[in-house]
Amino acid sequence: MASKTAKIEQEAGDAEATYLFQQFMLRILWVVLFIALVSLAYSHLTRDDVLPIQKIKVSGEFEHLLSQDLQPIIANGVNGNFFTVNVGEIYKQLVDLQWVEKVWIHRIWPNTIKVNFQEQKPIAILKDKGLLNQNGEVFSQDVSSFIKQLPKFVVAKNYIQESISQFEKSSKILQENDLEARVFYYDERKSQKIKLSNGIELILGRVDVEERLIKFVKAYKMQLQNETRKILKVDLRYTNGLAIGWQQSSAKSQPLLINQLA
Secondary structure: OHHHHHHHHHHHHHHHHHHHHHHHHHHHHHHHHHHHHHHHHHHHHOOOOOOEOOEEEEEOOOOOOOHHHHHHHHHHHOOOEOOOOOHHHHHHHHHOOOOEEEEEEEEEOOOEEEEEEEEOOOOEEEOOOEEEOOOOOEEEOOOOOOOOOOOEEEEOOOOHHHHHHHHHHHHHHHHOOOOOEEEEEEOOOOOEEEEEOOOOEEEEEOOOHHHHHHHHHHHHHHHHHHHHHHEEEEEOOOOOEEEEEEOOOOOOOOOOEEEEOO
8 A cells, every 4th residue: 555655656746747847848948939039030120121221310500510521420330220220339430520529319210310419619729739618628729710719728737627617707707898808827826817809918816806807897997998009918916906017109108007996
């Protein structure tokens, strides 16, 4: 009786093992089938004649970017179809163009690539370097077309970004009073000077720069506006006034005169 019971238990165990093995093999079969279907789908969808790229849309405000620079990169980069086109390689080549600050590339179902650009915006010419953008980066050495348009920066190394912020504050005060900064100096001691478009050099120093500019504007409107051609420089580093350096040809030949402001 015990032998018969053991035999029955053994047969039951064998049956369970067979069932588990069949289930395991069934799972493997489904996995293999799934992989085969995925491979078949991938093989089909990566064919160049399936969902080919038929449209390329380019957008952005261009002033200095040239279409002959953009078109070859985009056209040559659009190889493959909607799924296989290498947008990363197109991006890499486009963002390396000196007048491109940012670029975005998107796939638009089912057959379109959209490329959007943000062009570099030069804010100044950095002496002996080139065109400077808002981020303090020199992006082009060709300054020939901008000499009359942009201010010139003579700035100590490692102080470029800081100098941009300071220049913007000073330039705003001047522009509000119809004055234009043409050359901006910012040295290692953070001492500042500005040469205006009318030829006057403003010595501003390191502290209270905005207050000193406001002081100059007040004096300029009240006393100095008609003397512009005779003035060489104005030193604003005085607490209660300013010092004027006159052109040598001026009748007022004194090198510096202190003017007290009311």
